[in-house]
Amino acid sequence: MSTVKSALTIAGTDPTGGAGIQADLKVFQEREVFGMSVVTSVVAQNTEGVRAVQHLDVPFIEQQLDAVLEDITPDAIKTGMIATVEMMELIARKLKNSSIPYVIDPVMVAKSGDSLMDDTSRQVIRETLIPLATVVTPNVPEAEILTGIEIATQADQKLAAKYIVEELGAKAAIVKGGHLTGEETEDILYTDGHYTSYYSERFQTKHTHGTGCTFSAAIAAELAKGKSIEEATSIGKEFIRDAIQFSLEIGKGNGPTNAWGLRLQGLPNEGENVHGAPIR
Numbered sequence: 001m002s003t004v005k006s007a008l009t010i011a012g013t014d015p016t017g018g019a020g021i022q023a024d025l026k027v028f029q030e031r032e033v034f035g036m037s038v039v040t041s042v043v044a045q046n047t048e049g050v051r052a053v054q055h056l057d058v059p060f061i062e063q064q065l066d067a068v069l070e071d072i073t074p075d076a077i078k079t080g081m082i083a084t085v086e087m088m089e090l091i092a093r094k095l096k097n098s099s100i101p102y103v104i105d106p107v108m109v110a111k112s113g114d115s116l117m118d119d120t121s122r123q124v125i126r127e128t129l130i131p132l133a134t135v136v137t138p139n140v141p142e143a144e145i146l147t148g149i150e151i152a153t154q155a156d157q158k159l160a161a162k163y164i165v166e167e168l169g170a171k172a173a174i175v176k177g178g179h180l181t182g183e184e185t186e187d188i189l190y191t192d193g194h195y196t197s198y199y200s201e202r203f204q205t206k207h208t209h210g211t212g213c214t215f216s217a218a219i220a221a222e223l224a225k226g227k228s229i230e231e232a233t234s235i236g237k238e239f240i241r242d243a244i245q246f247s248l249e250i251g252k253g254n255g256p257t258n259a260w261g262l263r264l265q266g267l268p269n270e271g272e273n274v275h276g277a278p279i280r
């Protein structure tokens, strides 16, 4: 029996591989958990923006979920783009009595500004999915929609994180500071009555496609390995820092994060792989 832990992502797709399901699977692989995925929406997007979206039928999403869950029990679950109320209700029904750590990245708008969740769902996610979450990882605009609190400062981030736990019923919330300004980014975790801040330098780069997906997938992977919420967030923050510092100039728009991080700080030398080992 394998001792490798597994994680399941339930999310939308990005054919350029930088966000959504594809990003999550790369992060799971890099964090050494076995990655599994259920697709909710197929998105025609690239580093420049979203061109079109097709939502899969809810009964078909259910068939995918059943196929995985009746075979393999994941050690952690992450949801990303869950665009409609019907999809949320399905996932809530499936996860209601589960004790599997569950990370919600409440994806609403892509970096390009394109909407990935309809208006009703932005409200309904509060009642359906958030109460089931082990960790919710909103960026500033998402936290504002979830809580109704305008966020401009660290104190506002704290209020919002506490609201998501105390009022909406999540076990923990991390209000990310990527959208604020300053020399550092500060992500604020609230859980069990305590705040913890996670910092990194703010890199001046436009290559931030998929940062939210990468961060939350890394946290889910660490929870799958049995780490505490605080430890998982700390590892996730280091992981996303490296993935942004060495983000990849791939595509014509905002390039993707680099899940290899420190191991690929530039292009590999000719004849070598990302580990610096010869390609045979």
Ligand SMILES: Nc1ncnc2c1ncn2[C@@H]1O[C@H](COP(=O)(O)OP(=O)(O)OP(=O)(O)O)[C@@H](O)[C@H]1O
Residues within 6 Å of the ligand: 019, 107, 109, 110, 111, 138, 139, 140, 176, 177, 178, 179, 185, 186, 187, 200, 201, 202, 203, 204, 205, 208, 209, 210, 211, 212, 213, 215, 237, 240, 241, 244
């Ligand atoms: N320029 C930057 N330099 C360093 N860290 C950053 C930068 N931008 C974002 N981060 C960090 O990346 C993580 C993801 O945050 P962000 O707010 O960008 O997520 P997001 O907006 O949900 O991303 P996405 O566009 O994928 O939805 C957080 O830990 C945040 O602090």
Ligand SMILES: Cc1ncc(CO)c(N)n1
Residues within 6 Å of the ligand: 011, 012, 013, 014, 019, 020, 021, 043, 045, 080, 081, 107, 109, 110, 111, 116, 209, 210, 211, 212, 213
């Ligand atoms: C499918 C998907 N999920 C999340 C994001 C947010 O980056 C995106 N661009 N696409």
